[in-house]
Amino acid sequence: MSNTEIILEYSDPTADTGKKIMLFTSPLWGILAPLAAVASIPMTGFDPMCCYYVFGFFLITAGCLGATIAFADNRIIISKRGLRVPPLLTLFALGRDEIPWTSISSLAVEEDRNFDPTEAQSLVTKQLVLKLKDKDTISLRLHQLKKEQVEQLVLSLSLWLDEKVALPLLEIKEAAGAGGKRLEDKRRKREGDSDLPSDMTFTQLWQSELQSRYSATAFMPLEPDQTIRDGTLKIIRQISFGGLSAVYLCQQNQKELRVLKESVVPLNNKASLRDKAREMFQREAAILIKVEHEQIARVVDFFTEEERTYLLLAHIEGVNLRQLVRETGALPEERVLSIAASLLSPLRYLHALTPPVVHRDISPENIILEEEDRAVLIDFGAANEFLGTATGTLVGKQCYISPEQFKGKACTASDLYSLGATLYFLITGEDPTPISSSSPAEKRPEISAGTDALVKDLTALEIEDRIKTVEELQVRLTPLLSTGVGNLP
Numbered sequence: 510m511s512n513t514e515i516i517l518e519y520s521d522p523t524a525d526t527g528k529k530i531m532l533f534t535s536p537l538w539g540i541l542a543p544l545a546a547v548a549s550i551p552m553t554g555f556d557p558m559c560c561y562y563v564f565g566f567f568l569i570t571a572g573c574l575g576a577t578i579a580f581a582d583n584r585i586i587i588s589k590r591g592l593r594v595p596p597l598l599t600l601f602a603l604g605r606d607e608i609p610w611t612s613i614s615s616l617a618v619e620e621d622r623n624f625d626p627t628e629a630q631s632l633v634t635k636q637l638v639l640k641l642k643d644k645d646t647i648s649l650r651l652h653q654l655k656k657e658q659v660e661q662l663v664l665s666l667s668l669w670l671d672e673k674v675a676l677p678l679l680e681i682k683e684a685a686g687a688g689g690k691r692l693e694d695k696r697r698k699r700e701g702d703s704d705l706p707s708d709m710t711f712t713q714l715w716q717s718e719l720q721s722r723y724s725a726t727a728f729m730p731l732e733p734d735q736t737i738r739d740g741t742l743k744i745i746r747q748i749s750f751g752g753l754s755a756v757y758l759c760q761q762n763q764k765e766l767r768v769l770k771e772s773v774v775p776l777n778n779k780a781s782l783r784d785k786a787r788e789m790f791q792r793e794a795a796i797l798i799k800v801e802h803e804q805i806a807r808v809v810d811f812f813t814e815e816e817r818t819y820l821l822l823a824h825i826e827g828v829n830l831r832q833l834v835r836e837t838g839a840l841p842e843e844r845v846l847s848i849a850a851s852l853l854s855p856l857r858y859l860h861a862l863t864p865p866v867v868h869r870d871i872s873p874e875n876i877i878l879e880e881e882d883r884a885v886l887i888d889f890g891a892a893n894e895f896l897g898t899a900t901g902t903l904v905g906k907q908c909y910i911s912p913e914q915f916k917g918k919a920c921t922a923s924d925l926y927s928l929g930a931t932l933y934f935l936i937t938g939e940d941p942t943p944i945s946s947s948s949p950a951e952k953r954p955e956i957s958a959g960t961d962a963l964v965k966d967l968t969a970l971e972i973e974d975r976i977k978t979v980e981e982l983q984v985r986l987t988p989l990l991s992t993g994v995g996n997l998p
Contacts, residue, residue, distance in 0.1 A: 515665065517585040517658045519595050519649070528580035531573060538573035542566045585649070587665045589942045592639075594647055608641065610669045615640045618677045637662075669943075730755040731771065737814055742769065742821070749874070756888065758824065766824040767809060770888060773817045790818055796866060804855040806887035825885050830935060831873035839938035839953070842960055844882065849932055850986050851884040852876070856928070857979040860921040867919050871927035872909040873934050908940040912970050915944060922977035929967025929976075936964070946970055959989050 545566045579596045586593040586607070593607040617638040637649040651659050731737070735744045741762055748756040754772040761767045794811035797820075801807070807823040830848075834840065840848075859866040868886060875888045911926035913919065933947040934940055936956060941947040947968045950961035963985055969975040976982050 515587040515661055517587070517654060517662060519583045519585050520653045521583060521595065524580045524583060524595065528577065531577040531580060534573070535577070538570050542570045542573075585654075585662065587662070587669075589669065589945050591669075592665075594649070608639075608647075612642050613639050613670060613674060614642045616666065616670065616674050616677050637666075731757060737819075738812060742767070744769075761809075761821070768806070768822045768824050768888065770820040770822065771817055787813065787818065794820060796862075796864075800859070800862070800866060802855050802858045804851070804883065804885050805859070806885060822887065825877050825879075825887055827877040827879050827885065829874050829887075830876045830878065830931065833878060834873065834935060834938050840935045842936065842956060845932055845935045846960065846986065846989055847882055848876075848878070848884050848935065849928065849982075850990060851882060852886070852928060853979055853983055853986070855884075855886050856924060860924070860979060865921050867921055868924050868927075869914065869919050871924055871931060873931055876931065907943040908934075910943070912944055913972065920972075922972050922975055925967055925976055925979075925982060926969075928982075929964050932964050932967065936960070941968070944970070957989075963989065 543566065583595050584593070585595065588607070591607040591609040591612075617640070618635050619638055620635060635651055637651065639647040639649070641647070649662070651662075654662065730747055731744045733744055733746055736742060737744075743760045743763070745758045745760060745766075748758055748768070754770070757769045757771065759767050759769045791811065794808065797808040798811070806825050808820060809823060810821040812819050812821075828836075856868075859868060870888055871886070875886065877885045877887055879885060907915075909927045909930045911919075911923040914923040914926075930941045930947060933949050936949040937952040939952065945968070946965050948961055948965050950956045950958075963976075966974070966976045966985070967982070976985060
């Protein structure tokens with residue numbers, strides 16, 4: 510999991526023909542041209558014309574060698590840093606390792622007028638046109654990728670590009686969704702028609718997420734003043750909404766303020782899968798109701814109504830960490846460490862329960878600061894886990910989810926990864942890169958080595974390299990807090 514690069518093979522007939530020509534003529538430019546250059550060297554005296562001949566023959570050899578290498582490189586390489594395309598796609602790509610995601614200003618999906626069905630590896634007849642901030646343009650003909658590779662490319666662009674830039678990708682959702690379904694069917698057949706997702710590879714997860722992300726749903730959030738559960742819960746306003754879930758501020762029995770977390774599974778899912786997921790949610794929610802800690806928002810109730818599942822939580826007054834950073838900017842290092850220390854107690858409590866409770870949704874939105882910067886955890890990820898199980902896809906804030914949680918294998922160490930990602934946000938004022946080890950000193954060089962090392966070790970991709978217990982985190986935090994700065998002793 511430490512290597513998140515995805516390599517796609519871009520089948521370009523022009524490049525293949527060029528490579529064959531260069532290899533066929535290689536005896537001419539690879540052997541005869543150098544021999545001719547050597548033979549042109551004058552044995553006696555200085556002859557300027559001979560020097561030109563020598564230079565010319567060696568230039569032919571070097572040029573042909575470079576062309577052969579360029580024709581042979583047919584890789585599209587995708588990583589968290591950016592995108593690398595085959596050198597022959599544009600002159601811009603020559604000599605450049607990769608194109609940073611931030612340098613892509615817009616994206617368009619156009620019909621491929623040069624599409625030839627006889628050479629296609631898939632039914633995709635469109636091309637992606639990436640426009641860069643320096644006015645250059647890169648066109649990727651999708652039929653020159655295998656169908657499953659188109660899915661990987663589209664999902665990668667959706668994940669790493671700005672949401673508005675990636676919006677045109679919806680135009681190829683049908684082709685991508687069909688490929689995702691075919692892959693899922695193959696996986697289920699191989700695993701004995703298992704309904705629940707298993708330990709999938711990182712690439713397969715992206716493919717599965719793609720299928721769900723582009724599937725049509727009829728989910729509509731509840732409106733203000735709408736009532737549910739026999740009129741005992743009245744919706745006041747929507748707090749957040751995304752995909753197949755929503756969070757509301759509501760009033761219970763015309764008295765207490767509550768937070769209501771809602772999720773819905775598409776009705777086109779298999780009934781057995783929906784039932785299993787609902788059973789898992791009810792089991793998880795029953796455990797959460799028993800959680801009692803002054804720094805954890807209490808789960809008041811859970812229920813299902815009209816195929817929608819709800820988790821009802823106590824309402825906590827205060828400002829969440831994202832609101833705080835939005836209002837004040839990045840926080841001082843000492844304050845960030847103090848907030849981290851404040852979270853030791855609720856995390857220790859959750860992880861020490863039998864069985865251990867994994868919060869699953871630690872992020873700036875789900876941590877509220879009370880007086881004296883006491884942090885309170887809210888909005889458990891149980892509904893996210895339920896929805897993810899039922900749809901076979903990731904649900905949650907991708908910038909704060911650990912690699913193993915991305916694979917549906919959340920553990921207590923996953924909460925510590927999410928905490929580290931949250932600390933990075935507090936220090937830099939920016940969301941971390943998804944599925945990566947974060948270093949706040951890269952954004953703020955004045956951050957001390959100790960604090961930078963702490964965040965990097967909390968967000969290590971491999972669990973064995975990570976700070977994976979609250980006790981270990983406390984050992985690391987104590988000397989940083991005692992010095993007043995983040996210097997390691």
